[in-house]
Amino acid sequence: MTESIKRNRIGTVFDALEYPLSPQHVAGECGDVTVRLAEGSVSVGNMLERSGADRFTSRDGLELEFLSLLPGSAVGEPFQSGGDA
16 A cells, blocks of 8 residues: 555544554555655654554554654644744
């Protein structure tokens, strides 16, 4: 499944998987999917190599883990916050 998607579309990739599954299984199924970020891009496989999870029981759990592994520069402009006054 070689493709390049925006960060906010990662859930559509994870929807196609059958749960429960391990990070290694996810990497095997969609490890070559490239996710475009605000600055640069990452592959699903490379990001999930950093995961400490044993398995994922749902798409939501997998997506949350993936998003938590992204670098701080993945969203928006660095050092900018909509909450700052």
